[in-house]
Amino acid sequence: MSSQFKQTFVMIRANLGSLPRRAWISLSMVLSVALVVSVLIGFLSMAKGFETALASAGSASVAIIFGGGTNQEIGSDIPPEMIRNLKASKGDTGIARDANGDLIVSRETLVPVDVRRLADGADQALALRGMDPAGPSLRDGAALSGGRLFAPGSREIVVGKRIASEFAGFDIGDKVRLGPLDWTVAGHFAAGGSAFESEIWADMEAVQSAFDRQGQVQTVRVRLDGPAGLKTLQAVLAASSGTPIVAMPEVDFYVSQSERISSLIRLFGWPIALLMAIGATAGALNTMMSSVSDRSVEIATVRTLGFSRFAAFSATWVEAMLMSLVGTCTGAIASWLVFNGWQASTLGANNTQMAFQLSVTTDLMLQASLLGLAIGIVGGALPAFAATRLPLASALRNSG
């Protein structure tokens, strides 16, 4: 073992051994690093959870058709003749057919409805989606978790698992008022935590009738007949309609929705975390300066014995890094315990509540941890340098 390493090792040992003398200020540094890491993980896990909820909702084998020159559900309007032409088409439309030879399509319309939340009694807008009987089968990964699907033509609803747990009156068999009429909860469905679970599904005609939207279709969901199905469908739509009609893969639709909001969350999260990190770095610098001051006699003593400046520098720097490492681990573990799986909700693209689960993943813990460690590296460097420049004679004078 080299002499430098031995000197550094024994100085680190002496530094850490003297930590109880500086317990409170050291603890404040550890906690401030932990706080920075927690805040960043909080924001990133929010963005990640939102992305996951939306990304897992989309399927590449399902396409959504929008009308009216938009690719959002709000504002989209599909002309009835386009749907008729599509259904009547006998040739290759790119859309898969069921056992009876019928196209697998679902006309859909989305209505925001106010529902009272259990926790705080506040009214929240939820998405009531009217759909054809094929609609539920076009949601890959969604399955009934209780009860049954809505009956065609009836005022029955099937409710996403998250809504059932968060809002009052959505047990199976309950009657709940949505808009002007009462609806019966026929079943619950689960969709692996995806955005679908934030929706209420009902029969298309029942929704149109209850909300005075007869004949109005916002989107059409279709099952594609293969990887080339989308191109064929787009060509058919372009040839058969005079109005601008857009068909896009369901997965792209949800990814584009998630990108905007998760970018916004990150846009807030990173600057806040970085500002806090700058504050924590100043705190770390102050803590480590106090540490150097507190250990000045010890540093001067070993330097007088012949220990090198390098040992004084690296021991102080390592102390700072170890404390930031403890803070980082504390923040990361606490965040994982608190945030991972936390149920959150926000306004989605259709101005309706979308519930999602905060997701603390390894990659974002790593990102936040690097920021936490950087606080120790940057905040410890200057005090470590100061330790090498300690005036020995005056430091030794204070030893009494």
Added chain:
Amino acid sequence: MTITAQEAEPYIELNGVRKGFKFGTEGISIFSDLNLSIARGDFVAVMGPSGSGKSTLLNILSGIDSPDAGKVRIGKSHLDRMGESARSSWRAHNMGIVFQFYNLLPMLNTAQNVELPLLLKPLTRRQRSARVDTVLDLVGLNGRQKQYPNRMSGGQQQRVGIARAIVADPGLLLCDEPTGDLDRKSANDILEMLGFLNRELNKTIVMVTHDPEAARFARRTLHLDKGTFIEQGMDSQ
């Protein structure tokens, strides 16, 4: 005034040393022309009132401070020509220091404190341990290797300080008020030990002290006042 030892080639030699400090805009001169010669194997006590420059002299001799002008030679090493790192390395191999307040590292036990200077040398753990045991035996602390400083009396802590100073077998011991914080009996024990190290192990010792009783253990006493040696004491042993 020049203090000259009997040898033709003194072990320690200060020649025309000048040293001052600045307090704000005011400059204070500690030494304007200090000369000193100490022979190898001598035991010199340096006495003087507060502010006379005793500590500054010790700092210059140990190389933790450098003179503004003049020459400082110890053995064949010219400290005034060395940089800070070179002086630090020189101290590690040529000098032991005994502090008034012991300056033991409280989080290290006795053996670990004594071992510190040996970490700067290419020795194995076994060799270091053997040397530590030897010097602890020499200062009467055998069996206290694992004891921590806060469990020891002042006299015992100073013995650990002396063990640390001599463990690397330096030729020169600098002692800064080594009995200043001890009762009379403990002080005498420590001074006896320093005398032993001087007589039996031929260590050259320079001891700064306020205590005339302590100075009596030295071979020579030098009185420093206003930056100048004004009197040479007689051999006391």
